Amino acid sequence: MEIDIKELIIVLKSLAEEKNIGEDLIHGIIEQALAAAWRRDHGERDQNVRATLNLRHGSVDIYVIYDVVEEVEDPAIQISLADAKEKRADAEVGQTVEEHHNITNLGRVAAQTAKQVILQRLRETEKEIILAEYENKIGTIMSATITRVDPKLVRCEIGRVRGIMPASEQIPGEDYRVGERVRVLLKEIDREGREPQLILNRGNTDFLRLLFEKEVPEMESGAVVIKDIAREPGVRSKVAVTSSVPNVDPVGTLIGGRGTRVQAVNNEVGEAEKIDIITWDDDPQKYIASALSSNDIISVTIAVEATEETAGQAKVIVPKDQLSVAIGRAGQNVRLAGKLTGYDIDIVDDAAVAPKVTGHKLQRKEQLEESLLKAVEETQSEEEAPAE
Template sequence: METTPSYRTELLQVAEAVAREKGIEPDEVIVAMEQAIQKAGRAKYGHEHDIRAEMDRRTGEIKLRRYLTVADPIENEFTEITPADAKLRKPEAELGDELIDELPPIDLGRIAAQTAKQVIVQRVRDAERGRQYEEYKDRVGEIVNGIVKRNEFGNVTIDLGRAEGLMRRDETLPRESVRTGDRVRAYIYDVRSEPRGPQIFLSRTRGDFMKKLFAQEVPEIYDGIIDIKAVARDPGSRAKIAVISHDNSIDPVGACVGMRGSRVQAVVAELQGEKIDIIPWSPEPATFVVNALAPAEVTKVVLDEEQGRIEVVVPDEQLSLAIGRRGQNVRLASQLTGWDIDILTEEEESARRQEEFHSRSQLFIDALDVDDVIAHLLVAEGFTSVEQIAYVPIEDLIDIEGFDEEVAEELRARAEAWLEEQERQLDEKRAEMGVSDEIAAIEGLTAAMLVKLGEPPAPYQPIKTLDDLGDLASDELIEILGEEAPSEDEANAIIMAARAHWFGDEEPEAAASASGQDDSAQQDEEPAQPGSQA
């Protein structure tokens, strides 16, 4: 390919035009041209040769060269040359030097020209994709405008101008119809660099999209005076947002609603009529849940922080409103607050309280051999178990109306006797199961725990000997004991006590150290099997 001056200039002009059209650097196009010429050169002279093409960035002149590396011994005769042969061509040549042979320009045939074109197109496409990724990788979290380019089975490709974004079917609003040529707004939630090019993922269903829309409509949110603390959405149908104001003089709900609802209606219109409940956020879980269940009224709230659950009591006529159509209202309130919400009517809550009152009263009647009046008094004062009566300060019992010291002492004595009898029965059952006395002697294991060791849940085998217990890991022991389980530290102490006989007369500290090393080694080699025996 003879590069006359006019042809050289034309190549540079083509490179600049392509770079301008694709939004990339001209040098990247020139590099693509060099690779195309290089590929054609190797096709002519042999792919095994190290042939490189170089274009002068100023004149457009193309040079084709073959490179040989001075090496001893030679591993590839096409790309390497011995020091002796190298010195015949270049006396000062040393090991590692490269000798360059200038090759005559090549005349690109039809196939070679087509190949060169493909290389250039591919390189330009790769450069364009790199530019797109660099441009959009820091724009995650932004709202962008684009024009629908195609809609394939609900997956929408959107032309963003200098790139394309993909909005998958599950990220589009249900029942929203988008056609080619429609202009849409969407939220960039991820940008990835993949082999097929950068993928810009868009969404119209995410909570963050709603946050950004409100920030565009409500200046107080944009300025940071009002924060949107949480969002829960049933896309295209209903949503709840929790807002808080950092300025006591500004009502966060009113600011988001706007004059005659103008601000919230702008967001609703963008989301195809999705109804939006705006509620004040509160750091108090009970207050927050009550707000989140609006418009339903709540009469009572009971928190269970350990289980992450909250029980809400509503008037009978408010039940359907609190639950919402197909459970939508309570589901969104649960998502918004992060609590599992159980809704009861006042009638249901009253019936349950009566049932609990009756069952606890019957427990005290049976265990303490008292009449129903005393049992009811105990339940009314908040006692829920025989253990509480046996171990609370005597003053707590004396303070109950109608109780004196003699009655309190008698109740305590009966409670202790009942617990001892329960302990005796459990100990007998433990012995019948074959759980050894050595295990029973370990500090921290109660009679109820010992029975559970004798009847563990599947897939564990019965724990009857010290070796059986010592083979367990702490998490396995906790799983076996279930509701009776101790803390992790206590479980470790129990297991160490069971292993003590493995170390003979060693000092306790040394035994513990050795056991720790043994556990580590055992875990590295093979995880312990549930209920395995030594």
């Protein structure tokens, strides 16, 4: 197999269009390949070779670069001063000189080498371009087309790039169909392997936050801010919001008129996922009460303050008939409230603490009755005693 340089130039232009890579970039890739091919066919492994592709004449200029030295130790990369001056009269020790070769085609071995180098460099260049294109899109919502659904993996395409959504990044119980377009969060880029691969997500808190940002323009202006999100995807989420603007109701703003905004988010994550919008507060007692989504909180006691490194501890008392509601099915409500606020929350009903109070009151009553009885007995004794 031989490569005709003029045919190679035609291939160059075709590749630039097909791969959507700049012609100059592909030009450079082919020159690197031709230098490697010439080294393989005519030179030596360690030689410093560069190639210049002449598009107008359909030829390649090869330049072998030598270091000018007083005493040659490696003739593949070095040249004596005397020999260097034959190539360039003003050559001096410490400089380099170039030996020129002109070729219009490559032999079979060199052609095969050139082909391998071109394909490898094209893959690397495509990878670099894709990484640069999507690097700045990490953490944003994109539209993906599902191409394959496996038990533990959903494969997608976004433009020219392949993406995967592992089970851990999905919304549990959600059905995916080949050809379906879904909104996903670009979580990260997997740089390993022959091709870069996008890691996509629909189940984390960032995805939920970004969905609200698209529905609530007040978030873009900063009038309303989501402070915290706790989420069990596909089941329930709690979103804590606040506002620094007077007369702005952050909860109502996120919910929207007739619930349209929160409903739009629910349509995306699935109706099965209940979304609680609650008011954030820098007072942990008020925040915990709000996070539990209950109007029947009797008291909240902070036992240990939360820090950035460790969770705090809080005790909440609710009416007995509200205990199961406050805890939630399988502890879900209190668990999400804890994640949201940063506190381990212990919920008890008022009946559980009442016996202690009642017992204390009964004890005091008994003491009082005993004291009164003793006083009466003493009075009676004094009255019955004979006068002296």
